[in-house]
Amino acid sequence: MSREAGGGFAQTLAIARRDLLREQRVGEVAWITIPFGAIAVLLVPLAVGTDLPTLTRIGPGLYWAVVLLFGVFIAVRKTAAETPAQRDLISLLGLDPVAGFFGRAAASSILLLGFELVVGAVAVALYNIDLARWPWMILVVPGAAIGLALLGTLAASITANLSTGPALVPFLVAPLAVPLLLAATQAMDSLRPGDSILPWVLLMVAADLALAIAGVLTARPLQETR
Amino acid sequence: MNGWGWVLWGYGVVAAALALYTWTLLTRTRAARRRLDELR
Amino acid sequence: MNASGHRMGGASWLDRAALAAVAGALALAFLTPPEATQGNVARLFYLHVPSVSVAYMAFALALVASVGYLVSRRMAFDHLAVAAAEVGVVFTGFTILAGMIWAKPTWGVYWTWSARLTLTAIMLFVYIGYLALRRAIEDPQARARRAAIYGIVSVVQIPVVHFSVVWWRDIHQLGTVANPTGIQMDGILLVAFFAGLVAFTLVAAALVTRRYALAVLEAGVHDAAARGAGALAGDAVEAPRIGARAGEEHG
């Protein structure tokens, strides 16, 4: 007997809800990844010196480097991993692979946004970062979260169930995250009056779109088990 | 070091790297052939 | 695939053509008059620029092969993809080595953060990642599929990487010294450059051919191992030999 599978959007929500519930129960991002990012922001001045004007100048760049290098651990979190049996089940449920990809990326985006906000608050406080024209950050911060989540979700699927997967993902993600890093840091650099921030916001959007397209193109072959 | 020095240095490094890669390629090929012969 | 035909992989016509082209290109690179502004150091140009061109060609070939694999699921495409990607990594390495050795006498530093150099370094790491991913997967079909997917994801993202780096450099102009196109190229210099390009293309083709033959061999090893004795499921398991009673019950 056959029934209609749930709609693509309902499936996307179901996957995102599943991932967020699993994270909520375990608290891997909240209690491990986010504090780790915060301590990275705290450690850097110990290495480069605690001269506040210097920190204010390089602070935004340090912040984004920490977000991209440590935020990627959200994509390989244990609570997003699936055992071979769970992958078999997902395949047999008739899940639309595109819905599965966007559902997992959506959950990671939300967690990454949380990571950015907490680590960002620490960075602003410790480095005395000036948030002039901060409303633009409403676009830049989620844009980076979405891009990194899409990229991390792709890399995590490609390395699913490999023994070296959790080590490979950050390495695979880092070079391809360059547009996100440049767009975010240059947007913050351009917060000075007179500089235009728009091209960098557009670059962020373009990077996110390219990754979403890559995810759609590769969703089906990525879902194949084996 | 004059200009020629840098040129020879650059060409030398690349030639050495190319030779090293070719050598590893031939070694790996020989090893794979031997393994295939063993299995047959 | 001439190389795979010979028992010990003797030199094929392609190998000989590549060697001859290299000899010709070297002669032109060393015997042409010094370039007007940079002098002899500019001869590194004939090494640096052809190798980056060949690296890009190899990565383009790897992309075509990846798409070919995903569409047709024929392992030949996967063999070609790994051959092209590995040779691309090697030539990207040459590019960076030659570029750094050229930069030191010209600008006084090994690394200049020019858009081109930065992009080449990023490309190097993208394809080292590709090779690292392949090493992590044992099953040939799974490896071919996942590697092809990563290849495609990278290529969708690389144009964005390219534009982002170029924009970033445009804003932070380092000045004209960091611009390698400042070289005056005409007449015999142009001939030397194209000779270098032809030579490197032939060398890369010869290497890809051999790497492809190696991939075919390795697949053969895998298949032969699969056909080998003792590789059938259940063969490794026999009835337990603890106590006589278990045997009696079955007997």
Add this chain to the structure above:
Amino acid sequence: MELRDVSARIGVTTIVRGVDFAVEANEAVGLFGANGAGKTTLLRLIATLLPPAAGTGKVLGSDLVGPGRYRVRARIGLIGHVPSLYPELTLRENLEFVATVVGSPAGSVDAALASVGLAGAATRRARDCSYGMQRRAEFARELMRRPALLLLDEPHTALDDSAVAIVEHIVSATCAAGGGAVLVSHDRGRVEALTSRTVELVGGSIR
């Protein structure tokens, strides 16, 4: 569903070779074999989760490797011997997730859990449930999905005497609805009672 001259490999190990195997509608077949004989692999092959190295096959009207397999997968139910529940989620959340993905009506979750006797454990996390309870919850999932082809790997493992009736119920319900079932087991007595015929997997072939 039928397989013709099918072989499969995992890594360098040949799991099955030259297997011919068919299950008709309304039919339940028992599949026996020693430890490591390849029974589980054969089930994954039938479920289209593992592509065959050689040979052809059809499952629910679709070719084993053709694009139609993505469509028929939603009509295949597999209960493996490793539970596929998310340990962090409650039993109800696990089933609600499945219900949303497959588009089952709301309310079917609690009914399914009640039918396997787990109504009282619905809010317990899978991690805190015994292996037998997790197995029961997986049967509840397949009762809710009502697949046309049911593949059970060691269905009686860890089930208590009363829960064995669940296996009987789901197999007969699937066959009565025109579907088929394959039961992999070592429990010859119980499986022979449930199935119309049995086959044995020895040395990578069906006997």
